[in-house]
Amino acid sequence: METQATYFVDAGDALFKYPYIAENQRDQLKDVARAIIASYNMMECKVMNVGTNDLAGDLDFIMELQKNADFPFISANTKDVVTDKFLFNPYAIVETPDQTLGFVGVTIGDGRLKSFAFSDPVEAAQKAIDEIKDKVDLVFLMANVDEKMERALTAEVKGIDFLLRSKTGSLQRVPRQQDGTTVIRIGKQGKYAGVLKIRNVDNVSQMKNVSSQYTRIKFADNRLNAMSKDLEQGKTLEEHYANDESRLKLIARLRTERKTNVDLIRSLKNSYYLEPIPLNEKIVDTPEVAAIVEAYMPEDKSKAKKDKKSK
């Protein structure tokens, strides 16, 4: 059975909600940030763009987290205000079995972050992209910016294939094309994870959104799986429903529809599909990560969880 290589990336603002921390919450929120990094290590995160809010714990703290992370922190425009030197690598390159992916990170910055300075995101992004464009198959700009800066980036920076936006309140189920760049927005507060499936055969063909085809494939799969529930081992659906003509017709139609859509996607060369996954109660905890969270969770939250489960 074939599968797809999957890579977990973070576009920014993973660790804190604001670019500052109230003094009475400092220790607690730093522990939460440490838990997030420990969990990202467990999940084999490939790269994290350092968003403005990620800097809320100040310079020493973000450096401590970077040291403890098994994956690179990137930012092409975040500097140490004292030395005026850039603090992170501007990009990271991720190798898939047959693709080379370039990730560039920028953030908009915030004047309340006194230990940091931020150079122009547009210039920084272009410089980093120019450095990697000949080495990679696709360029992902992880942009921790506002609406205005997002528009400036897509309008002025050349060579972006996908802009992965953080610092946005809105989820866009159907990604927008903006100045030839596909913009991915998956909302805020960790409410969604974005599963972005990409097929990239060449560097010439236009990248097409195949969401409707994937939706039909998923629908066909769900129906076929539902009918397979009581299937005897070794039997096909057609054998199981041999005496049920209407079921046989439905099975044939679903298989045909599935194949038609799979073939269409295959014929397109370059395509993508975004599926936002709501992070709700339907998701079952993974024990290893749940253990990290439990260990770091503030007492009051832990109590609330237990109270809820006991009801």
Place this chain on the structure above:
Amino acid sequence: MKILIKQSGLILLLIVLVTVGCKSETVNPLYNPNEFTLLVAASNDGEVGPCG
């Protein structure tokens, strides 16, 4: 600052991402050629908490 997540809806992003089977696969010979999946997190905003 609010740090407690809403028990009903918000869950730990990290837990979920692994759970939905999206853990990074760095070594897997059985892949569709020219295809890959990015699991994108953005603006988690420091949210952690239990599922459900």
